[in-house]
Structures are given as C-alpha cells and as structure tokens.
Amino acid sequence: MTRREILICSGTGCLSAGAEEIEDKLMDELWKHELEDKYPVTRAIKRTGCMGPCNLGPMIIIRPEDTFYGNLEPSDVETIVEEHLLKDRVVRNLLIEDDGHKVEEFQKLDFIQGQKKIVMRNSGDIDPSSLEDYLENDGYMAARKAITDMEREEIIEEIKESGLRGRGGAGFPTGLKWEFTAREDEDEKYVVCNGDEGDPGAFMDRSVLEGDPHSIIEGMMIAGYAVGANKGYIYVRAEYPLAIRNLQKAIRDAESEGYLGENLFNTQFDFNVELRVGAGAFVCGEETALLSSIEGKQGRPKYRPPYPAQSGLWDQPTVINNVETFANIPIIIEKGSEWFDDIGTEGSSGTKVFAVAGDVGNTGLVEAEMGTTIEEMIDIAGGVAGGKDFKAVQIGGPAGGTIPEEHIDLPIDYDSLEEAGTIMGSGGFIVLDEDTCMVDVAKFFLDFTQEESCGKCPPCRLGTKRMLDILDKITKGEGESEDLETLEELAETVQNTSFCGLGQASPNPVLSTLRFFREEYEAHVNEKECPTGTCKALVEAFYIDEEACVTCGKCTEVCPVDAISSGDESYSIDPDTCISCGECAQVCPVEAISEGDNE
Amino acid sequence: MEKYHLRDMLPIIEEYEKKAGSLIPILHEVQKKLGYLPKEVQEFIAEELGIPYSQVYSVVTFYSFFTMEPKGDYTISVCTGTACHVKGADELTEELKDRLNVEEGGTSDDGKFTFNTKRCVGACSKAPIVMVGDDVYGKVQTEELEDILNRY
Incomplete structure (x- = not known):
C-alpha cells in the first residue's frame, strides 16, 4: 500500500464549513481499519492553512497523487478511506468538476492553474503550527x-x-x-x-x-x-x-x-x-x-x-x-x-493575492501575476455565476473603485488601476453581475467608512455622513436634480481635505460609480427608478396576470404582508400593501406574476 | 454576575506593565477575565500603571472591542429588516424584552443573554429571523422563543 499523506485545509473558511468534523471522521476511519501504523495520525494527517478555493471547503488533498476532494460531507470520508486508501482507487464521484469534466489533481484545477503562487507558496502545503x-x-x-x-x-x-x-x-x-x-x-x-x-x-x-x-x-x-x-x-x-x-x-x-x-x-x-x-x-x-x-x-x-x-x-x-x-x-x-x-509588469513586479468574492463561480484566494487582466482573473475564478452577464468589478474595498465591462481587459497593476480611478488596495476583488445596483454598492461602502471614521477631522467625520445622507435619499426615490453635483462636490472636498488615507480614499467608490455608471444614478434621481430592482423603495408593486393565473394559491402562502387576495378566476395583489419583495413571482408555477403596473 | 476583586487584576498588570505600550494588552486580558471593563477597574489599572484615568477611559471608549457594560454569554438579536418587520419582528422584540426583562442592548439578570436588534441579515424568505450568536433561526413564532432560549 502506498504511503500517503492527507492534507486537510484548516483555514477559517474551511473550519466554518466543517473541516474539524471531517478530520475527526478521518481519524475514526483510520483507526477502524487499523491503519494507524501506515497512517500515524500525527504524521499522515496534516492541517494546513488556506488552500485557496474556499467555496469547495471542506477539502483534502491526498499525496503523493495530489488527488483533491472538495465539498466533503463526513459520510464521504468512509468511502475515501475504503476506496482510495485501501484499494488505491480514486473516488470519482467525489471529484470536483471543471467545465463538466472531473479533475483528479489539485494542481490541475482551473482555479489553481491560472495562478502563480509566491506569497501563498506554503499556505495549504505546510502545517503552519510546525x-x-x-x-x-x-x-x-x-x-x-x-x-x-x-x-x-x-x-x-x-x-x-x-x-x-x-x-x-x-x-x-x-x-x-x-x-x-x-x-x-x-x-x-x-x-x-x-x-x-x-x-x-x-x-x-x-x-x-x-x-x-x-x-x-x-x-x-x-x-x-x-x-x-x-x-x-x-x-x-x-x-x-x-x-x-x-x-x-x-x-x-x-x-x-x-x-x-x-x-x-x-x-x-x-x-x-x-x-x-x-x-x-x-x-x-x-x-x-x-x-x-x-x-x-x-x-x-x-x-x-x-x-x-x-x-x-x-x-x-x-x-x-x-x-x-x-x-x-x-x-x-x-x-x-x-x-x-521578471514576474509581473514593468512598474509592478511580482504577484498580488486577491480575495475573490461576489457573483463568481469560485470564491476564494487567487494569487496572480501582476498584469493579469480583469477578464483573466474572472476566468480563473470560474466566470460569472449562474450564467449572468458581467457588469463590473469592485477592486480595493472601501478605498477602491468600480471598473465596468468596457475595461474588462485592464491589466491589474498599480498604475493601470490608478488610471482607471481605483487602487490596488488590500486586494478585495468583488465581481458584480447585471443584477447589481451601482448606487447601492457605493452606498454600502460609504456606510462602512462613515461608521469607521475615527472622528478626528471634520471632512471625514461630517463629509462622509452628508454623502451617505444623499445616497440614502437617492435610493429611497427622494433624490433631487442637484444632488449628483452636490455629491461630487462633497466627494472632492472630502478627498482633498481629509486628514488621513481613510478619509481621502472614502469617496472613491462613489466617484468611480458616478464616472462609469452615471446613467444609473440619473435613473434613480430623475425617473425614480432603480434599473436593477435592487432599491426596494423604487420598485413598483407586483401584479398578477389574470389570464395566466391558475389560482393555485402558492403566492398567498409566501407573501410576507398578506397583500394577495383570492378570487374565482384569479388572485390579485393590493398595490398599496405590496412591498415588492418578489417572493410571489418566484414561487408562481406559471409565471403569471410580474413587476410594474397592470395597465 | 461573578464578583471580582481588584487585586485579581494585579497578576495581569504585573505581567505586562514592563512592556512598552502595555495598556491595550492589559485591557484585553482583564476583559477576558471579567467580560467587561467597569469604571472602578479602569481607575485601578490607571493607578497601577501611573497614568491618568482619562487615558484609560479614552482607549476603552475608542475601541469597539472594549465594553463597559457586562455582556451575556450569548447575544440574541432580532432582524429588523423590512420582511422581518412585517412578519412580526416587533412582537418578537417585545416578547424577548419581557422574557429576559431587558431593554435593547441590555443583559439578562442571569448574565446569559445580551439582547439587541440588527439590520437586514439577508434571509428575508425565512422572516422573521432571530439569531443567537452565529445560529440563525427562521420563521420564528413568539411561542417558539422559549424553546430557542432553552437551548442555551
């Protein structure tokens, strides 16, 4: 029998997904099959740091084959021990799929192949406590x-x-x-x-x-x-x-x-x-x-x-x-x-580790060579989730900005990002799909910085608060035509006069969304419309198409505000009570419910 | 609430006081021990370190991790997002306040639960939501609260 080593990812992400349970089960199984000689627990099971593809956790790698098993349930462990360890047979149905084909080796995962590991060279490979x-x-x-x-x-x-x-x-x-x-x-x-x-x-x-x-x-x-x-x-x-x-x-x-x-x-x-x-x-x-x-x-x-x-x-x-x-x-x-x-670009050597999250197939840590384009990064992360269209990527967190689809070929390095109005920041990389409201995104980040302002200087303490007030107004449908200019003016003042980097960078999410998605702000302000339907206050009530309704009653069960009443031929929604949560439209088996006026 | 003696803080203070910038590590350790940082303990630390009480107080109030109110073993919170609101989050809030005999942000007499409300947790289809620590409970009815509390 091959002498093997089993690496179990014990990063915070995997621990919250149940890595410890997998480890306990693994030990139990090794004991049960009297494998403790071949697999002395202290040597054969290695707890490592983050392996990278966090959404596949809990995960293990079996060496020397480098076989990767992810999304494990405790019940899978038994099969792995009996098949893989005892009979040298890879458990195919537990392998991860890339584009419809099963991948055996960790290094061959699409998610890993596009990366270049320098900073993360040991993480996921060695036992950090040793x-x-x-x-x-x-x-x-x-x-x-x-x-x-x-x-x-x-x-x-x-x-x-x-x-x-x-x-x-x-x-x-x-x-x-x-x-x-x-x-x-x-x-x-x-x-x-x-x-x-x-x-x-x-x-x-x-x-x-x-x-x-x-x-x-x-x-x-x-x-x-x-x-x-x-x-x-x-x-x-x-x-x-x-x-x-x-x-x-x-x-x-x-x-x-x-x-x-x-x-x-x-x-x-x-x-x-x-x-x-x-x-x-x-x-x-x-x-x-x-x-x-x-x-x-x-x-x-x-x-x-x-x-x-x-x-x-x-x-x-x-x-x-x-x-x-x-x-x-x-x-x-x-x-x-x-x-x-030699690694990276002219002005930005080496690699950068990004925490990839949002609407992508694989969330987790991606370490890529500087100069990798946004499009390549998204490919490494398995593309936009659920077959949706890409809208933008938010880079650099609360101090960073948003880059739209027309710049998807932008290389990620310090200088290119700065030119595009964002910063490398600490390396947050949040992919946003077509359903994301950019005003809402800007508001989310500003809400964060406003709360975290230390209060020392007025531009940051008061300026971010005033900006947030305006965004709040806009998302509630109370925006006025001069609001966008006021917002820009405030943003520039906060940027130029804040005491430290936190304040100076805090308007970036607002300024970059205003730069690339101004029409979305304008829709909120002028037409009182949220094009993606995210800002609930701006979404119109739902209505039921009487012809299509089969009076199954599913919608009444899910409506949180009891806005739907039954009739002989069709159900109907009271537009004054409806909060446009969309729950009814999701459960309707005949797609009879949609948003907007029934005129 | 466990009663403490100021002299119990001495070993912690002695362990750190020789190190430069010892105040924050001392506050961490004391809070770990007591669960919070009462005024008289802050005064005691200031005296022992030979620094003004105002300095200790300014640090305690600046960092969100430090608290001057005792916290319960568990934090129980009710989501007040739109969907939860219309599904009866208010009733849950009132019921919990009654049961625990606390106001928002307060801690029950047995020191077990600290109660608060939070903004939308994004689980609207399961409204109303109650969270205890990291455990999420969905579609909670007032009569189920007793059962939830009893689990802790």
Whole structure:
C-alpha cells in the first residue's frame, strides 16, 4: 500500500464549513481499519492553512497523487478511506468538476492553474503550527543568507532592484522605505507588520498569517537586519483568533529554536518579535494610527511628515509594511531581485493575492501575476455565476473603485488601476453581475467608512455622513436634480481635505460609480427608478396576470404582508400593501406574476 | 454576575506593565477575565500603571472591542429588516424584552443573554429571523422563543 499523506485545509473558511468534523471522521476511519501504523495520525494527517478555493471547503488533498476532494460531507470520508486508501482507487464521484469534466489533481484545477503562487507558496502545503515543516521547505534559509552573507546595503539594494511595492494598498517602493529608515542614525529602530486587515471582503493577510506565519517573522527579521532594528511588532486584528494562535506558536517556537532572540545564526544580530492584538477599529490599518495603538493609545492618525520611516513608533525610525509585503521578502532574497522583477509588469513586479468574492463561480484566494487582466482573473475564478452577464468589478474595498465591462481587459497593476480611478488596495476583488445596483454598492461602502471614521477631522467625520445622507435619499426615490453635483462636490472636498488615507480614499467608490455608471444614478434621481430592482423603495408593486393565473394559491402562502387576495378566476395583489419583495413571482408555477403596473 | 476583586487584576498588570505600550494588552486580558471593563477597574489599572484615568477611559471608549457594560454569554438579536418587520419582528422584540426583562442592548439578570436588534441579515424568505450568536433561526413564532432560549 502506498504511503500517503492527507492534507486537510484548516483555514477559517474551511473550519466554518466543517473541516474539524471531517478530520475527526478521518481519524475514526483510520483507526477502524487499523491503519494507524501506515497512517500515524500525527504524521499522515496534516492541517494546513488556506488552500485557496474556499467555496469547495471542506477539502483534502491526498499525496503523493495530489488527488483533491472538495465539498466533503463526513459520510464521504468512509468511502475515501475504503476506496482510495485501501484499494488505491480514486473516488470519482467525489471529484470536483471543471467545465463538466472531473479533475483528479489539485494542481490541475482551473482555479489553481491560472495562478502563480509566491506569497501563498506554503499556505495549504505546510502545517503552519510546525516550525519543522517550515524548515523543510527552506524556511529561514533566506534570513540565514541575508544575515550571514550579505551587507545591509546589499539587501536594501536587492529589495529596491526587485521592484517590490507595498502590498497594503498605496504601493510605495519597499526598498526605498527601508533605505529611509536605514539612513537614520538612531540606536532604537523598529520593524512593524501591519496585519490590521479590515476591509470587508478582504482576507488574504489573514490566510498568510494563519497558513505561513514563519514567513512573516522571517521577512521582518531580514528587514530588521537591513535597517538596524532589533525589535519587531506584528499587529493583528482581534477578529482573527486563528491567526493570533498560529503566530503566537510560531514566535514561541522560533524563540526556543534560536530563530528569534540573541546572536542569530551565530552573528552579533539580535531580533525579537512581539504580537499585538487590535481592538476593533478599522482606522488602525492606517500606519500612524496603528503605531499609536501599539503605544497603547487611541488609534488616531497623525500628521505626516515626519513619516514613520524617520519618526514612527515611540518617535523612533520604523519600517512598517503589510503582511503580504513581508511574505515576499524571503523568496526575493533566496531567488534574487532579477527573478522577482521578471514576474509581473514593468512598474509592478511580482504577484498580488486577491480575495475573490461576489457573483463568481469560485470564491476564494487567487494569487496572480501582476498584469493579469480583469477578464483573466474572472476566468480563473470560474466566470460569472449562474450564467449572468458581467457588469463590473469592485477592486480595493472601501478605498477602491468600480471598473465596468468596457475595461474588462485592464491589466491589474498599480498604475493601470490608478488610471482607471481605483487602487490596488488590500486586494478585495468583488465581481458584480447585471443584477447589481451601482448606487447601492457605493452606498454600502460609504456606510462602512462613515461608521469607521475615527472622528478626528471634520471632512471625514461630517463629509462622509452628508454623502451617505444623499445616497440614502437617492435610493429611497427622494433624490433631487442637484444632488449628483452636490455629491461630487462633497466627494472632492472630502478627498482633498481629509486628514488621513481613510478619509481621502472614502469617496472613491462613489466617484468611480458616478464616472462609469452615471446613467444609473440619473435613473434613480430623475425617473425614480432603480434599473436593477435592487432599491426596494423604487420598485413598483407586483401584479398578477389574470389570464395566466391558475389560482393555485402558492403566492398567498409566501407573501410576507398578506397583500394577495383570492378570487374565482384569479388572485390579485393590493398595490398599496405590496412591498415588492418578489417572493410571489418566484414561487408562481406559471409565471403569471410580474413587476410594474397592470395597465 | 461573578464578583471580582481588584487585586485579581494585579497578576495581569504585573505581567505586562514592563512592556512598552502595555495598556491595550492589559485591557484585553482583564476583559477576558471579567467580560467587561467597569469604571472602578479602569481607575485601578490607571493607578497601577501611573497614568491618568482619562487615558484609560479614552482607549476603552475608542475601541469597539472594549465594553463597559457586562455582556451575556450569548447575544440574541432580532432582524429588523423590512420582511422581518412585517412578519412580526416587533412582537418578537417585545416578547424577548419581557422574557429576559431587558431593554435593547441590555443583559439578562442571569448574565446569559445580551439582547439587541440588527439590520437586514439577508434571509428575508425565512422572516422573521432571530439569531443567537452565529445560529440563525427562521420563521420564528413568539411561542417558539422559549424553546430557542432553552437551548442555551
């Protein structure tokens, strides 16, 4: 019998889908068949970080064949053990289908084939709670190389040459940032990892922290050595308990095995890392606010300059980078700047991890080469769900914007996105189909930023509130002709005068939808119509076609407001009571119910 | 509600106080222990750390994770979206307030449930919706509430 290893995805997504139950069942089955010799549970079953295709969870990979089973039910485990493990037969009916054909190997899934894994190189592959596993995959080799073989300037030069830009959103060149801090003549310097990933719909940093925590420690260590800092802080939001747990273990293990502490790799270099947990404030993702929070204060942003590179944590020079940025560092040191610079586009090297969600076939994490077009990304994610037409994609979360179908061939890199009026942001990628109301989308994001404004400066505190009021009015059908201009004027003021990035970027979702979907706003304001039927206040009452009605009564059962009354020949809907929820139209077996006036 | 002694906070404060920026980690640990951060505990922490109470208070009130009101073991909420509203969410709200003897945002005397309402949870076809923690209950009738509460 082949000696196998069973990888079970234990990222947050899969855990909520029942991965633990699958694991328990797997152990039971292994015991039942007395396979514990062949499959010693501690060695053969490996809990990994996020594998990527979250909507296929819970999922396992069986190695060495690389067979992938997804959407598992506990009852499937028995079959897999009996057929696959005992009889070496792939369980075909449990395989995932791509375009109607069954895919056996994980690497051959369409979703995986279009990707290029650099940041996510270990996630879903190694056991994040095992330092040993990380070491077996060349872990800490880059740090060893940097600290024992390279000059500080050489490392900074290497990172500059690689073209790596900050993955937190703004895209500032990482090597340059490091150089600023390295130049400062101070004894105390700090390295900070920004893991306060707060955008709704973004979860790539969480997955890296959960699935490959040592890579972050290693990246920070290299940064510390290069700029002359001996202390690092990782700031993670409180909402990510699994990431916190895995990081705590990683730090402890690295300390006890001598990968953190004094005289690393038998040199004079000391480096320690401390974990700090946020307390539920979105604004702490802004770097100066985050540093205030580590200092134990309210997380309110500070004026820049001075930039943290010169005066950051406790007014000392501080390198602050995002999780994904640090995850790129070890592999750049290992493979060289030239290798990294060759990946991606001219101005944007490497890859970017996107959290793909919305109306697509496969939701989950997609790591793609910079320059991949929006269309290619959607293809990787299995196309628009349910055969609907593509309408737009929202990139960059509450600070980002919306890109319409006519720009579907836009390459995703820092510069192209900026030109199109959005930003890379943290990497949210929400696909919107034809049924989505763009005014509603803008309102959703503004509602979020307005609530998360820290309140320090009036443009953000009051401006976002006023903008939201206007959007609210428009979606309720109370919009007036001058509203759109007022909205634009407010947006520009908030953009130009807000104190920090949160405020400055908050009008982006509104401005980009106004730019590309102005006619939709106009329909709401002038015709009091929501073209997609999303804004309920603007949707007209439903009516029943008397000729078609078969008086089955299904509609009366589902109507939440009892607006439907029975008659001899046909049922009818009271337009004054109807809330246009559409439930009746969905259950009607003869499609006799539709929206609008019966005239 | 479990009664606490201020001196029980000392080991937590001692563990962190030597570290720079210790206030937030201390507040996390104390809240984990007590479930909330009462005023006198905040004052005690301020005194022990040698910082003004106003600083502790400003941090506690800034971050949404910290609470000065004791929270129950479970949060029970009623959806107040349109469909739930017309399907009798108000009745559920009144019934729960009565049963738990609380106002919105309050916690029952036994410390088990904190009650609130929330905006549309997007499960309109199952209206009205009651949520306990992450568990979603659909088409809830007032007479079923007792049964739901008894599960926790």
